[in-house]
Amino acid sequence: MITRADVEELDRTDPLRGFRDRFVGADDDLIYLDGNSLGRLPVASAxxxxxxxxxxxxxxxxxxxxxxxxxxxxxxxxxxxxxxxxxxxxxxxxxxxxxxxxxxxxxxxxxxxxxxxxxxxxxxxxxxxxxxxxxxxxxxxxxxxxxxxxxxxxxxxxxxxxxxxxxxxxxxxxxxxxxxxxxxxxxxxxxxxxxxxxxxxxxxxxxxxxxxxxxxxxxxxxxxxxxxxxxxxxxxxxxxxxxxxxxxxxxxxxxxxxxxxxxxxxxxxxxxxxxxxxxxxxxxxxxxxxxxxxxxAGIDRLRAKGIALTSLLISLADSWLAPLGFSVGSPRSAADRGSHVSLRHDDAYRISQALIEHQVVPDFRRPDLVRLGCSPLTTSFSDLYEGMRRLRDIVSSGRYLDIEIPARRVT
Ligand SMILES: Cc1ncc(COP(=O)(O)O)c(C=O)c1O
Incomplete structure (x- = not known):
């Protein structure tokens, strides 16, 4: 079982760890797992x-x-x-x-x-x-x-x-x-x-x-x-x-x-x-x-961290989320996937909305995918662990069940 101490150690030894602080908002409470849709703002770019x-x-x-x-x-x-x-x-x-x-x-x-x-x-x-x-x-x-x-x-x-x-x-x-x-x-x-x-x-x-x-x-x-x-x-x-x-x-x-x-x-x-x-x-x-x-940062180090993050995500999904009705909708072999992972669940839309209410930003993709991006420069191992923990707790407690699905939703 992967522990919080394990992921903190991964962050301590991450050769790209210094980059996260070079983005605006990196130290706020938001867990941003959508850098594969819209990346964060680099301080130098502003x-x-x-x-x-x-x-x-x-x-x-x-x-x-x-x-x-x-x-x-x-x-x-x-x-x-x-x-x-x-x-x-x-x-x-x-x-x-x-x-x-x-x-x-x-x-x-x-x-x-x-x-x-x-x-x-x-x-x-x-x-x-x-x-x-x-x-x-x-x-x-x-x-x-x-x-x-x-x-x-x-x-x-x-x-x-x-x-x-x-x-x-x-x-x-x-x-x-x-x-x-x-x-x-x-x-x-x-x-x-x-x-x-x-x-x-x-x-x-x-x-x-x-x-x-x-x-x-x-x-x-x-x-x-x-x-x-x-x-x-x-x-x-x-x-x-x-x-x-x-x-x-x-x-x-x-x-x-x-x-x-x-x-x-x-x-x-x-x-x-x-x-x-x-x-x-x-x-x-x-x-x-x-x-x-x-x-x-260098593309080889970015790729290595992307693989480490997505592998961690899949391990946590297997141990925490599979019993809650999730399956992994992305290739399990690291060589065959990019830097995001999609998790399938019949209630993916409501779960994605509940995550946003709990300060974790994923993406929902029709019909049943919660898509989680692991942008290597801006995502720490601890971010990912905490985001997955909140996802597990939202689903196991049923805290997404009262979210309404709009009749005609724009995604
Ligand atoms: C794979 C892929 N192709 C094309 C696009 C659309 O690009 P644009 O809106 O810049 O034309 C996207 C947007 O997310 C995309 O993910």
Whole structure:
């Protein structure tokens, strides 16, 4: 049986323990197990934002664009080198994940004009499935949704008609982590291109886009990267595709000699061709600040702590929660999961609400999942232990049973 003394010892010997105090609110009573949805605010980011607003914007005014204009690429390079296994010139910060997904999926489909099938997972994040369906509908293509995206599931549906395989590296509900290398290789051997959604991977698990020969990838920065609500997303396009891949939104930030204001769109032959309009500078400053913190911690140490936290969570769930009607809805093998764990219970919604009333923030995911995020920089072993203890006590005492389920709930 794991004791409080055990977890306090884990915190004492945690090589990342100093990072928690570098976030606003880390010392309040809240047990925050939702850093995989919206990460906490780094103290340095609040300072950085103040500087960009009060100095660069307030006094530099339009002259600050001289420096700002290079940020989508320079911060993309930093993110690529430290968290994505991408060499220079293949990552930019821009738009939202949904918009980037649209741009890159469209570019991929244009590169395979005679093929009519897109492969994705029926459990993929809704925006991914909607964007792919929209593209398929506009072009008269077919989307094949597989149930569960293990290598054999993907391989079973690949054919010489497959244009694109678009999957999430880490599943937003179960936390299942897919083998990027073997799925990418299988898609390539069928002549298809791949597009990975890295929203639940970036900053939590090592990603090796170049080494896996990935074609396209997208992801957000408001989860483990801690860049704040609505922070701009990133996109990756392998440099081998920079001259051939064209995106569908012909904006002036992708244009050669942008400020000559030419009459004909002719995109640059570099990653900037996937930019569209004026970059969100304040948001990019926060992405940079978040990435620097993760880079200082190091992705291998982040991954090791993520595994230790999620393993502790599963052990506590087995001993405390299984007798109360819970089951583990995430892979038990650490190598096959990201940094969150979902617990199944028929009353997951009411239990999640009761947890929030008891100062523990989880996420509820339909229909029966309590999703618990273990963001390695901001979650201590003691936080997790205490959150799980409150969960056990709420359920064993029935303190969730009087919570009403709204007739039409927005989640
Ligand atoms: C896996 C995944 N993809 C895409 C999105 C949506 O991204 P955005 O709202 O930035 O377009 C999310 C949001 O949580 C997500 O978890």
């Amino acid at each position: 300072d950085r934002l103040f500087d960009v607003v009060h100095s660069q914007w307030a006094h530099g005014l339009v002259r600050s664009w001289e420096s700002w204009i290079s940020w989508p690429r320079s911060v993309g390079d930093l993110l690529g080198a430290t968290l994505l296994g991408a060499t220079e010139g293949q990552v930019v910060i821009s738009d939202s994940t949904s918009v980037n997904l649209y741009k890159l999926a469209a570019a991929a489909l244009d590169l395979r004009p005679s093929r009519r099938t897109i492969v994705t997972d029926s459990g993929n994040f809704p925006t991914d499935r909607y964007v792919l369906s929209g593209l398929a509908s506009a072009r008269g293509l077919r989307v094949v949704e597989i149930d569960g995206a293990a290598l054999q599931d993907v391989a079973a549906v690949l054919s010489d008609d497959t244009a694109l395989v678009a999957l999430s590296h880490v599943d937003y509900r179960t936390g299942a982590l897919l083998p990027m290398d073997s799925i990418t290789a299988a898609a390539h051997s069928a002549g298809a291109l791949v597009l990975w959604d890295l929203c639940h991977s970036v900053g939590a698990v090592p990603v090796s886009l170049d080494a896996c020969a990935v074609d396209f990838a997208v992801g957000c920065t408001y989860k483990y990267v801690n860049a704040g609500p609505g922070a701009p997303a990133f996109l990756y396009v392998a440099s081998a595709l920079h001259s051939s891949a064209r995106q569908p939104i012909w904006g002036w930030f992708g244009q050669q000699a942008q400020f000559e204001m030419g009459s004909v769109y002719s995109p640059v032959e570099s990653i900037e061709r996937f930019l569209v309009g004026s970059p969100p500078i304040l948001g990019i400053a926060l992405v940079e600040s978040g990435v620097r913190l993760l880079a200082e």
